[in-house]
Amino acid sequence: MSGTLCIDGIAVPFSDGQTIIEAARSAGVYIPYLCHRPGYAPYGSCKLCTVKVNGRTNTACTLPAADGQTVISNSPDLQHDRQRITQMLFVEGNHFCPSCEKSGNCQLQAVAYHQNMLDNHYPHFYAQRELDASHPDILIDHDRCIFCNLCVRASKEKDGKEVFGIAGRGIHKRLIVNSPTGKLKDSDISVNDEAAHVCPTGAILVKRSAYLAPIGARIYDHHPISEVACEKEVIKAGEASGYPSCDQTKLAQNGGPDSHYAATMPPAPDIKHDR
Amino acid sequence: MLRAVQAQYLHIPQAAIEQLAAALHIPRTQIIAVAEFYSFLHLTPQGRYDIHISDSITDRMLGKEKLLNYLAEKLKVKTGQVRADGLVSLNNTSCTGMCDQGPAALVNGYALTRLDHAKIDLIAELIEQQAPLLEWPAELFAVDEPIRKPGLLLNQPFNNGAAIAATLARGLMETLAEVDCSNLRGRGGAGFKTALKWRTCSVQTDTPHYVICNADEGEPGTFKDRMLLDLYADQVFEGMTLCAAIIGSDQGLLYLRAEYLFLYEQLQRVLKRRRESGLLGRNILGRDGFDFDIEIRMGAGAYICGEASAQIESLEGKPGIPRVKPPNSVICGYQRKPTVVDNVETFFAATHIAIQGGLWFAEVGTAQSTGSKLLSISGDCARPGIYEYPFGTLVKDILRDCGADDVMGVQVGGPSGTFISNRELQRRIAFEDLSTAGSFMVFNSSRSIFDIVQNFTDFFAHESCGFCTPCRVGTTLLKNQLRKIVEGNGAAVDLEELSELCLIVKNTSHCGLGDSAANPILSTLASHPELYLNQLKQSSFTPGFDLDATLAVARRMAQRDDDAAHLSQVEN
Numbered sequence A: 001m002s003g004t005l006c007i008d009g010i011a012v013p014f015s016d017g018q019t020i021i022e023a024a025r026s027a028g029v030y031i032p033y034l035c036h037r038p039g040y041a042p043y044g045s046c047k048l049c050t051v052k053v054n055g056r057t058n059t060a061c062t063l064p065a066a067d068g069q070t071v072i073s074n075s076p077d078l079q080h081d082r083q084r085i086t087q088m089l090f091v092e093g094n095h096f097c098p099s100c101e102k103s104g105n106c107q108l109q110a111v112a113y114h115q116n117m118l119d120n121h122y123p124h125f126y127a128q129r130e131l132d133a134s135h136p137d138i139l140i141d142h143d144r145c146i147f148c149n150l151c152v153r154a155s156k157e158k159d160g161k162e163v164f165g166i167a168g169r170g171i172h173k174r175l176i177v178n179s180p181t182g183k184l185k186d187s188d189i190s191v192n193d194e195a196a197h198v199c200p201t202g203a204i205l206v207k208r209s210a211y212l213a214p215i216g217a218r219i220y221d222h223h224p225i226s227e228v229a230c231e232k233e234v235i236k237a238g239e240a241s242g243y244p245s246c247d248q249t250k251l252a253q254n255g256g257p258d259s260h261y262a263a264t265m266p267p268a269p270d271i272k273h274d275r
Numbered sequence B: 001m002l003r004a005v006q007a008q009y010l011h012i013p014q015a016a017i018e019q020l021a022a023a024l025h026i027p028r029t030q031i032i033a034v035a036e037f038y039s040f041l042h043l044t045p046q047g048r049y050d051i052h053i054s055d056s057i058t059d060r061m062l063g064k065e066k067l068l069n070y071l072a073e074k075l076k077v078k079t080g081q082v083r084a085d086g087l088v089s090l091n092n093t094s095c096t097g098m099c100d101q102g103p104a105a106l107v108n109g110y111a112l113t114r115l116d117h118a119k120i121d122l123i124a125e126l127i128e129q130q131a132p133l134l135e136w137p138a139e140l141f142a143v144d145e146p147i148r149k150p151g152l153l154l155n156q157p158f159n160n161g162a163a164i165a166a167t168l169a170r171g172l173m174e175t176l177a178e179v180d181c182s183n184l185r186g187r188g189g190a191g192f193k194t195a196l197k198w199r200t201c202s203v204q205t206d207t208p209h210y211v212i213c214n215a216d217e218g219e220p221g222t223f224k225d226r227m228l229l230d231l232y233a234d235q236v237f238e239g240m241t242l243c244a245a246i247i248g249s250d251q252g253l254l255y256l257r258a259e260y261l262f263l264y265e266q267l268q269r270v271l272k273r274r275r276e277s278g279l280l281g282r283n284i285l286g287r288d289g290f291d292f293d294i295e296i297r298m299g300a301g302a303y304i305c306g307e308a309s310a311q312i313e314s315l316e317g318k319p320g321i322p323r324v325k326p327p328n329s330v331i332c333g334y335q336r337k338p339t340v341v342d343n344v345e346t347f348f349a350a351t352h353i354a355i356q357g358g359l360w361f362a363e364v365g366t367a368q369s370t371g372s373k374l375l376s377i378s379g380d381c382a383r384p385g386i387y388e389y390p391f392g393t394l395v396k397d398i399l400r401d402c403g404a405d406d407v408m409g410v411q412v413g414g415p416s417g418t419f420i421s422n423r424e425l426q427r428r429i430a431f432e433d434l435s436t437a438g439s440f441m442v443f444n445s446s447r448s449i450f451d452i453v454q455n456f457t458d459f460f461a462h463e464s465c466g467f468c469t470p471c472r473v474g475t476t477l478l479k480n481q482l483r484k485i486v487e488g489n490g491a492a493v494d495l496e497e498l499s500e501l502c503l504i505v506k507n508t509s510h511c512g513l514g515d516s517a518a519n520p521i522l523s524t525l526a527s528h529p530e531l532y533l534n535q536l537k538q539s540s541f542t543p544g545f546d547l548d549a550t551l552a553v554a555r556r557m558a559q560r561d562d563d564a565a566h567l568s569q570v571e572n
Helices: A020-026 A076-092 A107-114 A150-158 A232-241 A248-253 A259-264 B002-009 B014-024 B028-037 B057-061 B064-075 B117-128 B162-170 B172-182 B194-202 B224-231 B233-247 B258-276 B308-315 B344-356 B358-362 B395-401 B449-463 B469-486 B492-508 B512-517 B519-527 B529-535 B552-558
Strands: A003-007 A010-014 A050-053 A056-059 A070-072 A138-141 A164-167 A174-177 A204-206 B049-054 B088-093 B105-107 B110-112 B147-149 B209-215 B249-256 B293-298 B339-343 B372-379 B385-390 B409-412 B418-421 B439-443
Touching: A003 A020, A010 A020, A050 A076, A076 A107, A076 B469, A076 B492, A150 A164, A164 B028, A174 B028, B002 B014, B002 B028, B014 B028, B049 B064, B057 B064, B057 B372, B057 B439, B057 B449, B064 B088, B064 B117, B110 B258, B162 B172, B162 B233, B162 B344, B172 B194, B172 B233, B172 B344, B172 B358, B194 B233, B194 B339, B209 B233, B209 B308, B209 B344, B224 B233, B224 B258, B224 B344, B224 B372, B233 B249, B233 B258, B233 B293, B233 B339, B233 B344, B249 B258, B249 B308, B258 B293, B308 B339, B339 B344, B344 B358, B385 B395, B395 B409, B409 B449, B418 B449, B418 B519, B449 B469, B449 B512, B449 B519, B449 B529, B469 B492, B469 B512, B469 B529, B492 B512, B492 B519, B492 B529, B519 B529
Parallel strands: A003 A070, B049 B088, B147 B385, B209 B249, B209 B339, B249 B293, B372 B439
Antiparallel strands: A003 A010, A050 A056, A050 A070, A138 A204, A164 A174, B049 B105, B105 B110, B372 B385, B409 B418, B409 B439
């Protein structure tokens, strides 16, 4: 089935099997999301993409597009709710953007900028979460986990492994690792796995890669997430390589103030030899 | 399987996780996720006597807190902990479905009722003597089923097999037409039209089809399914069987909440007897090819598993997280196959509709809510218990029947339902007015609304599955924000914040739990706004430090303590 739906007054064509968010993205209409990722099975947990479809509240990342749907995405009410949901994610974990190596490449941060989030609004939970730095190449900073499930899905669906899982209930949710000790070093994850690169925040990081792109030359430093998310070519490149969809070097090569850094960036070090 | 492991080892040990993961070819993360999700599964050893005290508001009203402290003192164990010798562990748990005979508890999963100091003395003694549960006096475990007012269904005579025979004689589609004509709607609270669900399932080409009876009666204050399964199990199983005939299913599952473990053995006996009488198994009532059997699966302590798709996830051995819809479980349910999930009372009603016909049922109640409704009445009334009323009955009539003279308010439909004040007693029990799965809690004028609302709000924060952001984070924010106001630390802006937060959690959550988690606050904000306003701090600001106290040194040095030597920051 294909047809046309209407998002905030814009006619958006869709093809068979597309969800509302994918139809929108293809048409260059950005609906914010964090737990979604093009090419992944819909999950629907972050609720950022909450929209009104024919008057009913739904998540754009899970609802199949259908001919004639009227979708409201950017009403003041929905934008306000999105800002609050983003703020909930910030207070639930421990997110310190200024000292985070993911800053500028972080989807959570970029979405927060997009929502014009100027404070946390809610009282902080000050969650006590442990760091897992056991693996030689990959780090888990649980403070930054937003339970989007992307690493779980990546490991299972893309890497053919089941390295990650989400356990616990309610506010006690936690990301767990499938290994006898529960530590990442004893799991069968590899630095080339998609699961090591898919995290939308700085919770799962590849070691010694943090500052390959300096602050100021990162994905969202010069391009708002609303543009990056709808960038078709970049997405394709990302999917093919199994790396994050928005490759900062590619954006940098497109010109603009980032080119200078891209050109002067040192080659990536060989990860193996400096354990 | 995990329940069996836990029964033997008092927790799920690491070695068992490794063995199960290898044997079942599932990642160990799935086992850990399940163990952490359910309240009655543990990754650390619990006591050989594992006690859970029911923390429903009605238990609290019956003096639960004092009894809990008394028990903790007697057994020398702190709530939430295991005693050093490993003999006993003590915890709170959500409502155990014994609100008509509380304060209640569970010991190793078995229900204890009507606790008082004498019983606690006895229990503590039995534990110290390490007496096996089988040797404990039966009266500790006695569960009454006080049917105070039987009506349309509870009064109906019934012979085993009659509804199946009537269904087969009339014809399957003809019986479905009767269910349709009865306008029976789901009794679990959502009120979806039963015939529509069954018809949709029956036309699905994907096979097999499944019938699931939802006996995860977790809504605090509800216990009518307990009574039905205790006294009317045949009529419930019969409803499942005729549903199976209609939708073309040969496998049924009864999802029994962990708190009703005491019913497990007797329900197995009923199933066995029905198999022996040709009412379950192959060629039921001699009809060639009509094969259907029912298996009982135990829950493990998670309110969310009352939600149909979460229950299906739970039945598949996973944490009970509600699925993304569409597709609905009627199309893609248990094992991704078409599945009918209905409440215990729905199947019970269907049994009698199959015998008596749809009109008989539709003549009772209101146009939109036909038939009768079982209510579980608890709280401040002379006669708590089970009452059956035609839909449309006024709340004030119900209160009169159950002997509630002094009424401050009534919680209809449990925490996820509606709180009505004593100014609203003309309202009716009906899907179009006060919808309820059966919970009906009465509060007298000595009760504090904030105690009630805080108990309910804590309940939702505790039971949120944590899948979606607004419910996972929002229910805890609600709990904290409410506490801030109740404890007198809120300003006017905090009340506005509370209302806003309520709406975000309600409007953007993934499932019904989040959708209703703010109801206790929203409905009491509407009915008693003055209560909240009185709770607010009146000063325009709260000083960060005590100016007057810091002048103490200066006063001492100047040897002065007159009025002029004191400073107040806040003009009261």
